[in-house]
Amino acid sequence: MNAPSPLRHVAACILLAGAGSAFAHVTLPPGGASVGSEYEAAFRVGHACKDAKSTTGITVRLPKGFAFSDAQARKGWKLDVQKAAGDSAGEVRWTAESAQTALPGNERAEFVVRGKLPTTPGALWFKVLQTCDTGSADWAQIPASGSSTEGLESPAARLDVLAPGVAAVDVRDAWIRASVPGQSGTGAFMKLNAPSGTRLVGATTPAAGVAEVHEMKMEGDTMRMRAAGAIELPARQTVELKPGGYHLMLMDLKKALANGSTVPLTLQFEDAKGQKSTKELDVPVLAGAAATAGGEHKH
Secondary structure: OOOOOOOOEEHHHHHHHOHHHOOOOEEOOOOOEEOOOEEEEEEEEOOOOOOOOEEEEEEEEOOOOOEEEEEOOOOOEEEEEEOOEOOEOOEEEEEEOOOOOOEEOOOOEEEEEEEEOOOOOEEEEEEEEEEEOOOEEEEOEOOOOOOOOOOOOOEOEEEEEEOOOEOOOEEEEEEEEOOOOOOOEEEEEEEEEOOOOEEEEEEEOOOEEEEEEEEEEEEOOEEEEEEOOOEEEOOOOEEEEOOOOEEEEEEEEOOOOOOOOEEEEEEEEEOOOOOEEEEEEEEEEEOHHHHHOOOOOOO
């Protein structure tokens, strides 16, 4: 398996890394999972096959290294499991029992498989056959080298198996508000999604003496800011750190943060079992209209 990319990413690159698979019909939530962990693979079906009205079947071919434990049944669907045997790593198949229980093309759904991940970091590929009322789509293409699915018409679903200590959290639209000389503090904002759930418990940066999780909240008629300690990141739910709500407060700034510069930022997480992990970013500094727009990146 290919080793994961270096830990430090420019925020914009985080977006581009997943752009190749963003148009696939069957994908796994971005963010990855830790080596050797129990993982709930929630395959997202976005819409039916080309020229079809509904999805009538989903077959997940399990990759070598993924130790299957169970799959989640769906009402109105038949679930069949073929466990590993010989050269086959096994497969899980859901089949709609009638046209009425098939997944309409304009609806989204998750098909869930659970198992244990390998102890070696790298990309793990799940090939998925989507069957529809008309035709089918086989999401099975794997890049010849590396882990980018850019340019592939029917990419397999990719899971990034992360080295110990690397946080399994997807970070989007990260930005820091620009500051002026003499200003002691500023805020950092972003969207976080943890496929298996975790908590954001803190951050560090060489640009500030202190970085804490804070919350802006109305108390009566007054907006007050307080240290929040930690922010829960429920599994597969996006939590936004934004002005006027939860955010990272950077205090005791070492110097003014100029618009257009970047700031190294290490996010600190802790899961329900007490396992600690971090994610390193280089976050753009924005001011004026760019900051008001939330530091959005086009992709």
